[in-house]
Amino acid sequence: MLVETLPDYDALSERAARLVSEEIRRRSLRTGRAVLGCATGSTPIGLYRRLIARDGPEAPDFSRVATFNLDEYVGLPPEHPQSYGYFMREYLFDHVDIPADRIHMPDGMATDLDAACAAYERRIAEAGGIDLQILGIGSNGHLAFNEPGSSLGSRTRVQILTEKTLADNARFFGEGETQPHTAVTMGLGTIMEARKLLMLASGTGKAAAVRDALEGPVTAMCPASVLQMHPHAHILLDEEAASALAYTHRDGIAEVKE
Numbered sequence: 001m002l003v004e005t006l007p008d009y010d011a012l013s014e015r016a017a018r019l020v021s022e023e024i025r026r027r028s029l030r031t032g033r034a035v036l037g038c039a040t041g042s043t044p045i046g047l048y049r050r051l052i053a054r055d056g057p058e059a060p061d062f063s064r065v066a067t068f069n070l071d072e073y074v075g076l077p078p079e080h081p082q083s084y085g086y087f088m089r090e091y092l093f094d095h096v097d098i099p100a101d102r103i104h105m106p107d108g109m110a111t112d113l114d115a116a117c118a119a120y121e122r123r124i125a126e127a128g129g130i131d132l133q134i135l136g137i138g139s140n141g142h143l144a145f146n147e148p149g150s151s152l153g154s155r156t157r158v159q160i161l162t163e164k165t166l167a168d169n170a171r172f173f174g175e176g177e178t179q180p181h182t183a184v185t186m187g188l189g190t191i192m193e194a195r196k197l198l199m200l201a202s203g204t205g206k207a208a209a210v211r212d213a214l215e216g217p218v219t220a221m222c223p224a225s226v227l228q229m230h231p232h233a234h235i236l237l238d239e240e241a242a243s244a245l246a247y248t249h250r251d252g253i254a255e256v257k258e
């Protein structure tokens, strides 16, 4: 695992934007396209802001990009302000020249959710797999909406959300707005098939989950610990998110802090 600690959220977002832009360029040159796995939540907003602000030779060419999002609430239509489809349009898709038919979101409105989940998996495979998957981490260690207890081999499916996740995400829902208790999420097995993973974590609220994910045992109790099994996992932390780590992580090796 390549673990990098940046001084603060701005530096983390800037570093992430550089890595994502470079990957889009590299994959586009090599294969004529790039398949990007997108995440939602507060953490990747700084990354998306920087991606859309880049110009000149630095600007990523989204006309060659296809995207697959990690998750979506069940029962929220894409025009609902709290849906992840809406979030992605607001922070990224409406600002780049990505062809609409290359944007893929899990369908939380399908009448047959299981069939929609299977179709999502097929679409990822037809696109040739995900080149770079952007990830955040929940304060309980969840990845996408894979809550503690999720099989490390799980596939795209409907997931019931934990009380902790509902409480963490309640801030996005206004008074009187119903917060869904279920979501469609890529599975951990699906995520692990991406060629590269880029996980971002910021703030003290993530410090314990980051420690468990990077330095604890690989266990379904901390879904993000599955990253330890990926050959190309790059983790960007700010100082606060790294504050509970017992080891220094440099150049892919970990040493006990002095």
Ligand code: GLP
Pocket: 039, 040, 041, 042, 043, 044, 070, 071, 135, 136, 137, 138, 139, 143, 144, 145, 165, 169
């Ligand atoms: C949500 C998303 C996750 C995200 C997590 C952390 O539950 N489903 O993909 O990583 O929240 O969000 P935030 O970045 O807002 O802390």
